Amino acid sequence: MRTDPIILGTAFGYLALLFVVAAWGDRRAEQGRSLIGSPTVYALSIAVYCTAWTFYGSVGRAAEHGPSFLLIYLGPTLAMLLAPSVIRKMVRIAARQRITSIADFISARYGKNTTLGALVALMALISITPYIALQLKAITVSHAVLINYPHTADTTLIDERFWMDKSLWIALVLAVFIILFGTRHLDASERHEGMVAAIALESLVKLVAFMAVGIFVVFVMFEGPAALFAEVAATPALMNSMSLDSVPGGATGWVGMLALAFLAFLTLPRQFQVLVVENVDEQHLTRASWLFPLYMLLINLFVIPIALAGLLLGVSAGDPDSFVLTLPLSAGLEGLPLLVFIGGLSAATGMVIVETIALSTMVSNQLVMPLLLRSKRLHLSTKGELAGWLLGIRRIAIVLILLLGYLYHALIGDSYSLVTIGLVSFAGAAQFAPALLIGLYWRGATRQGATLGLIAGFLVWCYTLLLPGFAQSGWLSATLLTEGPWGIAWLMPYGLFGLENWDIYSHSLLWSMLANIGLLVGVSLFTRPSPLEQTQAALFTEAMHPNLQTTSLWRGQTTQGALKELLIRYLGVQTTQRVFRHNGNKHTFVPDETAPPELITRSEQALAGALGSASARVLINSVVRGEALDIEAILSILDTTSQTIEYNRRLEQKSQELAQIGEELRSANERLRELDRLKDEFVAMVSHELRTPLTSIRAFAEILRDSGQLPDEKRKHFLGVIVHESQRLSRLIEEILDLARLESGRLTLNPKPLDLATLARHSINAIAHLHEEHGIALEVTIEADPAMVIGDHDRLEQVIINLLDNAGKFADRQQPKVRLALYRHRRHFRLSVEDNGPGIGIEERERVFEKFHQIQQDGDIPQGRPKGSGLGLPISRGIIAHLGGRLWVEDAKHLGGACLTLELPAAPDDSSGKDSHLIKDDSSA
Amino acid sequence: MKPSGAQSRKAERLIALVAVTLLLFCPPLIIVVDRLPSLSVGWLPLYLFIAWAVVIGLTAWLMEHRAGR
Numbered sequence: 003m004r005t006d007p008i009i010l011g012t013a014f015g016y017l018a019l020l021f022v023v024a025a026w027g028d029r030r031a032e033q034g035r036s037l038i039g040s041p042t043v044y045a046l047s048i049a050v051y052c053t054a055w056t057f058y059g060s061v062g063r064a065a066e067h068g069p070s071f072l073l074i075y076l077g078p079t080l081a082m083l084l085a086p087s088v089i090r091k092m093v094r095i096a097a098r099q100r101i102t103s104i105a106d107f108i109s110a111r112y113g114k115n116t117t118l119g120a121l122v123a124l125m126a127l128i129s130i131t132p133y134i135a136l137q138l139k140a141i142t143v144s145h146a147v148l149i150n151y152p153h154t155a156d157t158t159l160i161d162e163r164f165w166m167d168k169s170l171w172i173a174l175v176l177a178v179f180i181i182l183f184g185t186r187h188l189d190a191s192e193r194h195e196g197m198v199a200a201i202a203l204e205s206l207v208k209l210v211a212f213m214a215v216g217i218f219v220v221f222v223m224f225e226g227p228a229a230l231f232a233e234v235a236a237t238p239a240l241m242n243s244m245s246l247d248s249v250p251g252g253a254t255g256w257v258g259m260l261a262l263a264f265l266a267f268l269t270l271p272r273q274f275q276v277l278v279v280e281n282v283d284e285q286h287l288t289r290a291s292w293l294f295p296l297y298m299l300l301i302n303l304f305v306i307p308i309a310l311a312g313l314l315l316g317v318s319a320g321d322p323d324s325f326v327l328t329l330p331l332s333a334g335l336e337g338l339p340l341l342v343f344i345g346g347l348s349a350a351t352g353m354v355i356v357e358t359i360a361l362s363t364m365v366s367n368q369l370v371m372p373l374l375l376r377s378k379r380l381h382l383s384t385k386g387e388l389a390g391w392l393l394g395i396r397r398i399a400i401v402l403i404l405l406l407g408y409l410y411h412a413l414i415g416d417s418y419s420l421v422t423i424g425l426v427s428f429a430g431a432a433q434f435a436p437a438l439l440i441g442l443y444w445r446g447a448t449r450q451g452a453t454l455g456l457i458a459g460f461l462v463w464c465y466t467l468l469l470p471g472f473a474q475s476g477w478l479s480a481t482l483l484t485e486g487p488w489g490i491a492w493l494m495p496y497g498l499f500g501l502e503n504w505d506i507y508s509h510s511l512l513w514s515m516l517a518n519i520g521l522l523v524g525v526s527l528f529t530r531p532s533p534l535e536q537t538q539a540a541l542f543t544e545a546m547h548p549n550l551q552t553t554s555l556w557r558g559q560t561t562q563g564a565l566k567e568l569l570i571r572y573l574g575v576q577t578t579q580r581v582f583r584h585n586g587n588k589h590t591f592v593p594d595e596t597a598p599p600e601l602i603t604r605s606e607q608a609l610a611g612a613l614g615s616a617s618a619r620v621l622i623n624s625v626v627r628g629e630a631l632d633i634e635a636i637l638s639i640l641d642t643t644s645q646t647i648e649y650n651r652r653l654e655q656k657s658q659e660l661a662q663i664g665e666e667l668r669s670a671n672e673r674l675r676e677l678d679r680l681k682d683e684f685v686a687m688v689s690h691e692l693r694t695p696l697t698s699i700r701a702f703a704e705i706l707r708d709s710g711q712l713p714d715e716k717r718k719h720f721l722g723v724i725v726h727e728s729q730r731l732s733r734l735i736e737e738i739l740d741l742a743r744l745e746s747g748r749l750t751l752n753p754k755p756l757d758l759a760t761l762a763r764h765s766i767n768a769i770a771h772l773h774e775e776h777g778i779a780l781e782v783t784i785e786a787d788p789a790m791v792i793g794d795h796d797r798l799e800q801v802i803i804n805l806l807d808n809a810g811k812f813a814d815r816q817q818p819k820v821r822l823a824l825y826r827h828r829r830h831f832r833l834s835v836e837d838n839g840p841g842i843g844i845e846e847r848e849r850v851f852e853k854f855h856q857i858q859q860d861g862d863i864p865q866g867r868p869k870g871s872g873l874g875l876p877i878s879r880g881i882i883a884h885l886g887g888r889l890w891v892e893d894a895k896h897l898g899g900a901c902l903t904l905e906l907p908a909a910p911d912d913s914s915g916k917d918s919h920l921i922k923d924d925s926s927a
Numbered sequence: 928m929k930p931s932g933a934q935s936r937k938a939e940r941l942i943a944l945v946a947v948t949l950l951l952f953c954p955p956l957i958i959v960v961d962r963l964p965s966l967s968v969g970w971l972p973l974y975l976f977i978a979w980a981v982v983i984g985l986t987a988w989l990m991e992h993r994a995g996r
Contacts, residue, residue, distance in 0.1 A: 069972050072979075076952050079979065083945050083986060087938070234968055244968040246961040253954040260952060292987040299979055306972050 024183040027199030041289030046202035054140030054350035055424040062323035064309035068248030075298040077263025085291040100611040104274040105364045110615040111441040112449035113535030116372045123368035129430025134407030136423040137350035138169040184359040204352040211345025216304020251505025258508020265435040266428035271360035362399035367614030433459040451526030459518030466510035560626040563593030687854040695727035737873040744880040751794040758789040765802035778818040785825040790909040801878040805835040812839035834903040836894035847891040951978040
């Protein structure tokens with residue numbers, strides 16, 4: 003099975019399948035039924051990150067450097083965690099500004115600057131071409147291994163003529179593929195849907211192929227992971243192969259590699275292409291943020307077992323980079339190695355396709371177009387359409403980039419291992435990160451800062467990674483690495499300023515980032531951005547600002563005719579018509595009429611999609627007289643929206659407060675109504691209460707007036723009644739006044755330290771004759787003597803008498819008993835008055851403190867109104883409350899009736915001195 | 928106002944997750960795991976894969992729950 007015709011037939015058959023899928027994807031896109039409108043397909047397309055380097059190189063790196071290969075995937079996992087914030091912002095900006103590549107992105111951020119765009123494109127070309135070469139090399143090597151096993155593969159490669167090299171032909175087929183599916187539209191910011199669909203399929207194929215090898219190695223060759231690891235444990239040489247010691251640079255190298263992978267993931271042109279440019283829906287990022295890391299986890303799951311198995315087998319497994327192929331080959335299989343080869347081919351072609359599209363867009367939009375536009379002759383003289391030209395440029399760029407990659411592979415590819423090339427590229431691409439990420443969040447970053455930072459970082463990268471590579475290949479003297487240039491030791495590329503023994507990638511990353519970020523920030527702090535740069539900076543940093551509409555930023559003037567002519571020249575008739583058709587309700591095209599600002603903006607975006615933002619800017623400038631909206635305008639737009647949001651927020655808060663106040667008002671109103679009703683009731687009750695004694699007085703007075711000859715005894719009785727009722731009347735009025743004062747807060751009390759025990763005795767004396775009259779047995783228990791409290795002597799006495807009086811009224815009629823107890827309770831004194839009456843039901847206990855409340859005495863024969871006005875208890879409670887105490891009703895523990903208890907806080911010790919004596923003396927006097 | 932509150936909570940959780948991930952994948956912890964006494968190839972690879980899977984699981988949970996938005 004391992005004959006050339008079969009292998010090549012399978013390989014080209016597989017590429018044909020990609021053609022079919024891509025064509026199908028494009029067809030579906032044209033019909034409006036996109037194949038790539040799913041977050042899963044998006045996540046799979048991001049998996050173009052896993053190239054032939056992952057497919058073959060991970061095992062190689064695991065075999066040589068332990069778990070460090072995982073860092074290449076942990077870095078992107080971290081980056082994808084930030085996808086919902088960082089990448090989403092990039093996606094939104096790219097969609098709004100019709101960004102076509104990372105060079106375009108950086109150039110647009112710093113004022114649509116042509117030079118910066120060209121610089122990034124050139125740097126990308128230099129650092130990524132070897133990476134493309136690496137893919138072609140992987141195809142060649144894997145093919146050679148497949149054909150030549152068990153002989154080593156490398157020997158045959160050099161002897162072959164270049165037209166015998168399969169990777170050349172693969173490269174050419176890929177060129178055709180990319181030209182067909184990558185340059186269908188002029189507008190590079192429009193999605194290459196067919197291509198993305200094909201990439202997603204490739205990601206699946208490489209995953210399946212790799213996992214198949216893994217399962218075969220672990221479960222067929224070794225009867226499960228336990229058996230494999232047991233065998234590893236028995237091999238002392240492999241004991242520490244997966245520990246941190248085998249990681250280059252140890253812990254420092256670990257962190258450096260993690261940072262490198264994190265940065266490179268965001269800045270590799272192909273990753274930018276699939277992550278940002280080809281993104282069809284921001285929401286897809288949510289799913290991709292965990293699905294893509296999961297993909298990486300799965301494809302790496304068997305790397306360590308395969309590496310260990312290869313090491314166990316020793317020589318027969320050959321080069322670690324080829325373990326994936328040689329292990330199934332050594333087991334005598336035929337079909338699985340072919341599947342692995344197709345998996346590797348998938349990984350390599352996927353990367354080459356996307357990378358070439360990204361690079362060719364950069365080359366045509368950032369390098370060639372600005373040059374052509376600058377050439378006055380071409381710009382002015384060429385009439386007719388330039389649209390065809392543009393596609394032509396891009397197609398030539400594709401072929402040239404692939405050939406460049408092939409040349410690199412053919413000429414110097416052999417001197418590097420797969421992983422070295424990949425990591426050198428990573429470090430090169432990572433140089434874009436500061437300009438990209440800092441520019442995304444810091445409005446103050448300027449074009450000069452970004453440019454100088456990029457150049458410095460790139461130069462340091464060249465010196466610390468690229469040149470040493472050449473030295474290792476023998477192109478430069480090897481003493482450069484060991485002794486430094488001209489023998490200056492502190493300039494050694496791998497040990498700059500004496501920083502030796504570092505992992506070379508961490509070393510390079512440290513110095514290049516130091517130069518890059520340092521210059522970017524430092525120069526930015528001392529330079530002034532141009533107005534357009536400020537505008538763009540504001541648009542980029544505030545991209546996530548809600549409500550930031552694509553406000554037209556053009557204030558200049560041009561005619562519709564001039565604009566249309568420009569668009570037709572560069573975009574063709576169809577695209578131009580589409581741009582003009584979108585012109586809101588104004589379908590009529592009048593050549594001499596002024597073009598509305600939205601139309602100018604849309605035209606610029608359309609041009610940007612095809613030519614890049616810098617060139618679009620130049621072209622629009624050529625027909626529009628006047629300036630774009632400046633920074634003040636854009637900032638005022640942003641401020642207006644943020645003000646609106648702030649207003650909205652405040653309005654909402656205010657309306658919530660209003661609702662709350664409304665609720666409070668409603669309940670206050672209800673309370674007022676209730677009070678009003680109570681007041682009416684009160685007035686009715688008071689007048690009723692007043693009328694009773696008044697009627698009585700009047701009746702007896704009339705009797706006295708009208709009947710002249712009343713016996714003396716009777717007259718005395720009548721006069722007695724009148725006096726008694728008058729007393730009741732005045733007491734009632736006194737009480738009402740008290741209550742009014744109490745409720746209005748005008749009740750004046752004279753709180754002084756006094757002895758509650760003395761006061762209680764005093765009160766008992768005052769009421770004793772009344773009790774005697776009614777035959778009430780009074781029991782007095784004073785446990786706390788003295789009981790010093792702060793209180794108003796007369797008022798407190800009034801309260802105690804009131805309590806004793808009440809108790810007497812409600813006590814049992816046959817054997818009335820009342821008990822007064824005074825005792826200490828914690829830091830208070832309690833005075834309770836019990837009776838042996840029927841008691842007060844629980845639900846009544848609070849209501850007895852209402853004005854004129856009358857206790858229902860069940861089972862009792864109505865015996866007229868209870869004596870008293872019904873104001874005694876509310877007044878008592880008010881007085882006690884004024885003195886800081888409480889008054890409540892509970893069950894009588896000793897007598898079984900009701901118990902009214904008042905509680906007052908004990909007076910502080912120092913006040914129980916002289917004053918209390920005064921009171922004592924006073925009260926006893 | 929409610930959705931923005933939930934949104935900010937999500938953002939805070941995401942930041943916490945990034946911090947946890949950094950902690951899990953960076954030296955102090957890596958070195959500790961690497962020095963655990965072991966029988967075969969060491970604990971580091973196993974630890975890395977488990978930590979990685981946990982991070983992916985947490986991210987998936989954070990991203991997909993309340994998927995209705």
